[in-house]
Amino acid sequence: MTEKILENFSIAQICESGQCFRMEEIQDGRYQVIAGDRYLELEQQGNRVRFDCTEVEYRDFWRHYFDIETDYGAVMAQINPNDTYLTAAAQLAWGVRILNQDLWEMIVTFLISQQNNIVRIRRCIKNICETYGTAKTASNGVCYYAFPTAQALAGLEEDALMACNLGYRSKYVVRAAKAVSSGEVDLAWISSLNYQKARAELLKLFGVGEKVADCICLFALHHLDAFPVDTHIRQVMEQHYKRGFPNRRYKGIRGIMQQYIFYYELHGSEK
DNA sequence: ATGCAGGCATTCA
DNA sequence: TGAATGCCTGCA
Numbered sequence: 001m002t003e004k005i006l007e008n009f010s011i012a013q014i015c016e017s018g019q020c021f022r023m024e025e026i027q028d029g030r031y032q033v034i035a036g037d038r039y040l041e042l043e044q045q046g047n048r049v050r051f052d053c054t055e056v057e058y059r060d061f062w063r064h065y066f067d068i069e070t071d072y073g074a075v076m077a078q079i080n081p082n083d084t085y086l087t088a089a090a091q092l093a094w095g096v097r098i099l100n101q102d103l104w105e106m107i108v109t110f111l112i113s114q115q116n117n118i119v120r121i122r123r124c125i126k127n128i129c130e131t132y133g134t135a136k137t138a139s140n141g142v143c144y145y146a147f148p149t150a151q152a153l154a155g156l157e158e159d160a161l162m163a164c165n166l167g168y169r170s171k172y173v174v175r176a177a178k179a180v181s182s183g184e185v186d187l188a189w190i191s192s193l194n195y196q197k198a199r200a201e202l203l204k205l206f207g208v209g210e211k212v213a214d215c216i217c218l219f220a221l222h223h224l225d226a227f228p229v230d231t232h233i234r235q236v237m238e239q240h241y242k243r244g245f246p247n248r249r250y251k252g253i254r255g256i257m258q259q260y261i262f263y264y265e266l267h268g269s270e271k
Numbered sequence: 272a273t274g275c276a277g278g279c280a281t282t283c284a
Numbered sequence: 285t286g287a288a289t290g291c292c293t294g295c296a
Contacts (some may be wrong), residue, residue, distance in 0.1 A: 052280080114278040120294065121277085167292025172279090207280045219282070232275035 002051045002058040008072035008106050010043050010095020017096045019219045021109060021122050022129075022147070035065055036102045037146035039138040046251035052140065067222070069096045075253050086257065089264035096259050099219060103187050104162065104180060105147045106220035107205070110212045111172045119120040120165065128153075128165035128173075172207025195223035195258045217254040232265045
């Protein structure tokens, strides 16, 4: 058990922010996270967060995974108080953080996410993990499936994942797996690139367009300037930022603003 | 029952 | 270059 006092951290909000599809509430206030082949359970009361892992596991992995080293209070302090929309969005999404997730996992996840709804995205990912991921047992005895490696998917026929309900996205995922597995695409190298270059490399993957590339850049590579524009964000831009989003002001943290807006659109009651 | 859900590739002007 | 169109599937 590792307990921390954390500001601007809400596991419930992170779970519902739509950047991770393998995080869920398993009991009242108790959450489960599967990241790559790791498993974690955690609980929160106010700003006290209890991680069910050793101090070493927290320091070596989960601390970075939850982006604890970034000061989100300082980020929110940069929001223009005259921007009532963004202020309200950040106020509601006060505990959202940009996770540091696995690159391969995010490529697959956001290939699946396109033209899709959240319920089915979760189901698709569950299906491929249970079919092609390694079964594991957590330290508390819970069984779970690791995210399938690129190698595990690289030998499939292009339409094999339609059995996992991916639909036309099946060939996108299988082709990506082949590219990564063969070394044609070097994930470690992409990880070393800056935002613009990493984005350009990701766009070369079949099925990866600008929106998906930006999600991968933001949620795996932690390029906080990435600003994924989907249908929701596009509507917000047309409604609230007719003269364009203030990119200059939020340079370097645009992705965090995007998450506040996205969360607000998903969970804000008014509108 | 059409339209759409956190798009993208392809085609055609 | 930019605008239209089909695509797996499920849900309202």
